[in-house]
Amino acid sequence: xxxxxxxxxxxxxxxxxxxxxxxxxxxxxxxxxxxxxxxxxxxxxxxxxxxxxxxxxxxxxxxxxxxxxxxxxxxxxxxxxxxxxxxxxxxxxxxxxxxxxxxxxxxxxxxxxxxxxxxxxxxxxxxxxxxxxxxxxxxxxxxxxxxxxxxxxxxxxxxxxxxxxxxxxxxx
Amino acid sequence: xxxxxxxxxxxxxxxxxxxxxxxxxxxxxxxxxxxxxxxxxxxxxxxxxxxxxxxxxxxxxxxxxxxxxxxxxxxxxxxxxxxxxxxxxxxxxxxxxxxxxxxxxxxxxxxxxxxxxxxxxxxxxxxxxxxxxxxxxxxxxxxxxxxxxxxxxxxxxxxxxxxxxxxxxxxxxxxxxxxxxxxxxxxxxxxxxxxxxxxxxxxxxxxxxxxxxxxxxxxxxxxxxxxxxxxxxxxxxxxxxxxxxxxxxxxxxxxxxxxxxxxxxxxxxxxxxxxxxxxxxxxxxxxxxxxxxxxxxxxxxxxxxxxxxxxxxxxxxxxxxxxxxxxxxxxxxxxxxxxxxxxxxxxxxxxxxxxxxxxxxxxxxxxxxxxxxxxxxxxxxxxxxxxxxxxxxxxxxxxxxxxxxxxxxxxxxxxxxxxxxxxxxxxxxxxxxxxxxxxxxxxxxxxxxxxxxxxxxxxxxxxxxxxxxxxxxxxxxxxxxxxxxxxxxxxxxxxxxxxxxxxxxxxxxxxxxxxxxxxxxxxxxxxxxxxxxxxxxxxxxxxxxxxxxxxxxxxxxxxxxxxxxxxxxxxxxxxxxxxxxxxxxxxxxxxxxxxxxxxxxxxxxxxxxxxxxxxxxxxxxxxxxxxxxxxxxxxxxxxxxxxxxxxxxxxxxxxxxxxxxxxxxxxxxxxxxxxxxxxxxxxxxxxxxxxxxxxxxxxxxxxxxxxxxxxxxxxxxxxxxxxxxxxxxxxxxxxxxxxxxxxxxxxxxxxxxxxxxxxxxxxxxxxxxxxxxxxxxxxxxxxxxxxxx
Numbered sequence: 001x002x003x004x005x006x007x008x009x010x011x012x013x014x015x016x017x018x019x020x021x022x023x024x025x026x027x028x029x030x031x032x033x034x035x036x037x038x039x040x041x042x043x044x045x046x047x048x049x050x051x052x053x054x055x056x057x058x059x060x061x062x063x064x065x066x067x068x069x070x071x072x073x074x075x076x077x078x079x080x081x082x083x084x085x086x087x088x089x090x091x092x093x094x095x096x097x098x099x100x101x102x103x104x105x106x107x108x109x110x111x112x113x114x115x116x117x118x119x120x121x122x123x124x125x126x127x128x129x130x131x132x133x134x135x136x137x138x139x140x141x142x143x144x145x146x147x148x149x150x151x152x153x154x155x156x157x158x159x160x161x162x163x164x165x166x167x168x169x170x171x172x
Numbered sequence: 173x174x175x176x177x178x179x180x181x182x183x184x185x186x187x188x189x190x191x192x193x194x195x196x197x198x199x200x201x202x203x204x205x206x207x208x209x210x211x212x213x214x215x216x217x218x219x220x221x222x223x224x225x226x227x228x229x230x231x232x233x234x235x236x237x238x239x240x241x242x243x244x245x246x247x248x249x250x251x252x253x254x255x256x257x258x259x260x261x262x263x264x265x266x267x268x269x270x271x272x273x274x275x276x277x278x279x280x281x282x283x284x285x286x287x288x289x290x291x292x293x294x295x296x297x298x299x300x301x302x303x304x305x306x307x308x309x310x311x312x313x314x315x316x317x318x319x320x321x322x323x324x325x326x327x328x329x330x331x332x333x334x335x336x337x338x339x340x341x342x343x344x345x346x347x348x349x350x351x352x353x354x355x356x357x358x359x360x361x362x363x364x365x366x367x368x369x370x371x372x373x374x375x376x377x378x379x380x381x382x383x384x385x386x387x388x389x390x391x392x393x394x395x396x397x398x399x400x401x402x403x404x405x406x407x408x409x410x411x412x413x414x415x416x417x418x419x420x421x422x423x424x425x426x427x428x429x430x431x432x433x434x435x436x437x438x439x440x441x442x443x444x445x446x447x448x449x450x451x452x453x454x455x456x457x458x459x460x461x462x463x464x465x466x467x468x469x470x471x472x473x474x475x476x477x478x479x480x481x482x483x484x485x486x487x488x489x490x491x492x493x494x495x496x497x498x499x500x501x502x503x504x505x506x507x508x509x510x511x512x513x514x515x516x517x518x519x520x521x522x523x524x525x526x527x528x529x530x531x532x533x534x535x536x537x538x539x540x541x542x543x544x545x546x547x548x549x550x551x552x553x554x555x556x557x558x559x560x561x562x563x564x565x566x567x568x569x570x571x572x573x574x575x576x577x578x579x580x581x582x583x584x585x586x587x588x589x590x591x592x593x594x595x596x597x598x599x600x601x602x603x604x605x606x607x608x609x610x611x612x613x614x615x616x617x618x619x620x621x622x623x624x625x626x627x628x629x630x631x632x633x634x635x636x637x638x639x640x641x642x643x644x645x646x647x648x649x650x651x652x653x654x655x656x657x658x659x660x661x662x663x664x665x666x667x668x669x670x671x672x673x674x675x676x677x678x679x680x681x682x683x684x685x686x687x688x689x690x691x692x693x694x695x696x697x698x699x700x701x702x703x704x705x706x707x708x709x710x711x712x713x714x715x716x717x718x719x720x721x722x723x724x725x726x727x728x729x730x731x732x733x734x735x736x737x738x739x740x741x742x743x744x745x746x747x748x749x750x751x752x753x754x755x756x757x758x759x760x761x762x763x764x765x766x767x768x769x770x771x772x773x774x775x776x777x778x779x780x781x782x783x784x785x786x787x788x789x790x791x792x793x794x795x796x797x798x799x800x801x802x803x804x805x806x807x808x809x810x811x812x813x814x815x816x817x818x819x820x821x822x823x824x825x826x827x828x829x830x831x832x833x834x835x836x837x838x839x840x841x842x843x844x845x846x847x848x849x850x851x852x853x854x855x856x857x858x859x860x861x862x863x864x865x866x867x868x869x870x871x872x873x874x875x876x877x878x879x880x881x882x883x884x885x886x887x888x889x890x891x892x893x894x895x896x897x898x899x900x901x902x903x904x905x906x907x908x909x910x911x912x913x914x915x916x917x918x919x920x921x922x923x924x925x926x927x928x929x930x931x932x933x934x935x936x937x938x939x940x941x942x943x944x945x946x947x948x949x950x951x952x953x954x955x956x957x958x959x960x961x
Contacts, residue, residue: 022297029296038204039197041425043374044458048882051374079197092195096187099847102855103681104194105201105375105425130890137882139374139426140681142858143890145851166196169189169701 008072012037013081021068028052030068031078039079039108043137050136053109054078060116062135079108082115088163090156091115091149100149102140110136114150122154182694185847189700190685199423202378203455205393210380211240213444213454214299215437216289216306217463218281221315221535221875222328225279225288225308233291233305238298240448242306243290243440245276251443255436255499256409258401259506262652267341269334271533273499275436281310282330282498283535284875285463287436292444292452315535315875319472319493322532330498330533339496339531342509344516346588347524352487356478358564364556365944366549368470368495368869370879371542372887373680375425376456377465381441385449389416394438396421396708397431397678398718401655403710405434405502410442421708424680428859429541430465431680432720433502437464459881467869468542470495471508471549477557478524483565483572488525490516490553496531497538503653503720504540505531510651511546511639511721514591518554519599519637519813520576523588535875541720543859543920547638555634555925556942559932563941569929570607573635573815574600592639594811595905597839602901603635603815606837609899610817623937628822628956629832632930633815636922640914641726641810641905657723658805660716661731663692663739665798667785669778671696671703676716677728678708682852682916684724687844691729691910695736696777697763714801722812722914725844726905731804733909738800743780749791750775750783810905812913814838816857816926822934827953829865829931831894836922839901841913849915850898856919857896862888863920864927868946886946935959 005020012035019034031037031054040063043051052063055077082089091114094100101107110133117124117132124132129150130143138146156163193199230242255273272278277288289306293299314328321327322337330337353359380393390412396402399419407414424431437454444452456464471492478487494508513527544551562572578585580598587594615631622629642648643657660676673692679685689703696703706712716728740760747765748755751773758765764774780798783789787796819833836853843849866886870878879885904911924945931947932940938959943951 024297032204033206036206037197038201038206039199041201041375042203043376043425044882046458046881046883049374049458079195083196088195095195096191099188099851101191101194102683102851103374103426104190104199104423105373107194108197111195126895130893133890137374137887137889139372139428139859139887140855141851142854142856142896143888143893144854144896146890166192 006069008069010071010074010076012076013078023067023069025068026064027066027068027071028063031063037078037080041105041108043106048137049106050113051106051109053112053136055112055115060113079111082111083166086166088166090163091118091153093156093163094149094153098145098149098152100141100146106136106138110138110146114153117150118154118157122158124154181690181700183843185845186686186690186700188683188686189689190683201375201423201425202380202393202395205380207380207382207451210451210453211292211294211448212296212299213290213292213441213452214303215287216291216303216308218277218284218286218288220281220310220312221284222313223281223310224313225277225281226311227309228289229307230289232307233302236302236305238294239291239302240294241292241444242302245274245278248275248290248440248443252409252439255434256405257500257502257505258405258654259503260652261340261342261505261509262650263509264340264342267338269339270500271331271334275439283537284877285537286498290440290444292448315873317534317536317871317873317875319470319495319532319534322534323530330535334533337533339500339533340505342529342531343527344513344589344591345526346590349487349489349524349526352524353476353478353489356486357481358479360477360560360564362475362560362942364473364475364553366469366471366473366552367945369468369542369863369867370462370869370885371428371430371465371468373426373428373430376458376461377431377435377437378455379438379441380451380453381445382451383442383445390442390445391418391420392438392442393420393422395424395431397424397427397680397720399678399708399710400676400716401718402434406439406442409439419710421678427680428543429468429545429720433466433540462880462885463537463877466501466540467497467537468539469549470539473553475553475557477561479561479565481565483561483567483575485520485522485561485576486524488516488522488557491528493530493532495534495536495539497536498533499538501538501540504538506651506653507541507545512550514589515547515550515639517587518551519578519635520554521578525588536871543856544917545721547917548921548924551636551921552925555929559929560941563936569633573603573633593808594637595808595907596903597637597811597813598901598903599635599813602813602837602839605899605901606815606817606835609835609897610833615819628824628934630820630930630932630934632818632820632926632928632933634922634926634929635815637811637813638918638921639809639811640722640917641806642721642723643727644806644808655717656805657717658803659727659731660714660801660803661728661735662714662801663735663799665739665777665781667782669698669702669781671698673703673705673732674713675705675707675728675732676713677724678719682719682724683848687725687848688729688732690844691732692736695733696739698777722916725910725912726810726908726914727804727806729912730806730909731802734804735800735802738802739777739798742794742798742800743777745791745794746780746783747775750779807907810908810913812838812840812915812918814918814922816922818926818930820927820930820934822931822952824956827949827956829947829952834894835897836919837899837901838915838918839903840915840918841902841904841908842911843900843902844912852915853898853919854896856917857923858888858893860920860923861927864924864945864947866946866948
């Protein structure tokens, strides 16, 4: 089987990985199975649910719709790379504060898409948020608190306020 | 002690304690369990709805490099011959025919997607290749997918053991329905279809089994809502001793009922691990999930109603044809019977009512519980009936609801069929609050203006009461459920006063790690951050019945409260001893035991815990350490209620429904965490709206599932969901230790009829009074078009 494999180099969350993969390997399976980055989830097999959304070279993509070999040479950002310097990303904080997740399975995909949304427009309206989340499905929240989470994250980013430290408790 | 606000933690919208791991990608879902040397299991599935298996040739697959084993029914039947049904429902006389549910097809396939062979290989790609190499020759048979057609003469026979495809007949009778119908001022007959739905948790099912041949022990990670029930059913069905089985359901990505059953895929991972001596993992694809994971609802209901000319309903008769699908799943027979029929009069005082349910087998995926499970099917009937009666007698829908409500001075209220006693309620209060929120008088005036301008706008109501918080065990046993419906709580206070809580219910999105910590923090006077909640591991939690039927807070939470009171009782003895006063001279005030009259002299639970572990200075008769357990078997169910109001506009040109406003007033008794409560209601309403407008599992006449992927099955997106306006009233359950009533299913139960009623109200000027769900644009447009000609 090894003769079918091809070599790739992918930078994930700032760290370079040299790997050999079967050409048919999906990027999401490469991230999960080869690199052990299981924060990116698989919720469907038709590109509908968005649970596997990651950012490749600055653009949010569904990693089940991309082959690992297509990511050769690319910079990939996953949920594991959101928090920086011991602090939550504003998007993570927004989802936590606004109860934007319940079972948490779709959440990494929603958060990565939200990073993209807020990079495109840091102050989106409710309608713009709902439209921009077109490619992500959640079965728990009815989306209401996800919209609130995106708005809260946008406000944090616009204000430049420092986010909470990872490891901070609920404080009650 | 720095216990800033523990007593305020109960009832506060604090952030969830499970979220830090989930927002950083450090959750541990079953598919994230990567064991060294693990093999991958995949299934060969039937492409036919109904067919005889002529032959299965596994030789090419078995010879494929990297394939570890290929198995058919003949290979696995010695390990497991059939999937157990845990709810052989009672009240069926001698009619119950529970067909055998083989783990792999035994000579015949009975639904599209039924597993025919199991392939195990070194990795997923190899397994997928080998699945394609298994050659199965089928002799297709006529299929039947319609519930009434299935029991009609001449229908294709699905199971030899169930003549006429009838699984059971079940009835509940209260009062004299036929007599009341005969004397009614007005009578209405209506057929309603409560369509088949697919639960669609975002995480599909997954199992990882690791059998240790040396010890005979097996660890099974599984996407389960009830790990102890899984352990019990694995033991009963495979013969592996129960004490050798560890079931772990860690992070689970939504359940909605579909992860309650015990499935063949899970059992066969254990089989393969035992057979091959390596861990075996099976992870469903979404399209596989849509055929292999239980569906929900699927009733055809014939309704007869009798009422006075004022709209007081005097008689309700329901005959429902409910599909179990091709085989009886774990809890399936109980869902369309007891969970449906007991609550058939809903929040209304209907003295004469009867329900007859014909359970049928069809060539479809087995059904089981789906969020609400039986209660949405009953509520939909009632709420459509109220509006049909209102239209018939020419009264406002609100007035007819009010006229028929059980009044607040009637509680505890025994329903006509004698099965349930509603604990507490004030149905008019919730209705009035919802009416106030929408400013009903002005809303109707606005509707008249819109109608005058040619718009199709409608206002829809749904008033409901649900029965949930399942147990008590005595009721469960009487209904034929093969298990108790108590639950457990163990509270372990560590020497430093930190607390670990073990609960027998399971969280798969509900947030128990937070809300249960809030319960215990209040009772022990400690910080929420100092209470960890453990669930989902049969080696850590002694026993429990899991989460379904909105039972976690009422039953699991109730157990915690009573265990907390045991901690307090023991600690009070220790505190009195340390304070050198009599036990009756101290009282619990502001998170500590304080000497009456000298509140500065106090001992906290952590103080008592330290003394209990030091153990050298304890009062006589008090044993060391501070840990208590309680097994809570509730005396009754709990009965949340409320009223939802939906305002819609239907596009006359396209038939599309736009929800303009959605108001929900729910009463779940005491509220532990308002933010989490609201989240449960939001998600529940979304699923209910989805049934009304979009979702439907569609089969063709050959039993092919046409809505077999997320491309075809329309779960809602953010862009189609309205902003939801939530309100609540608080009517505590008088018998629950926390006064709570459960909120997980209320939104789903209430919202479906609210939306349908709104659309029908919008279409009523056209003379349209009923269209079956889902109210997709094409169907609504066709009705408008037909009514206009």
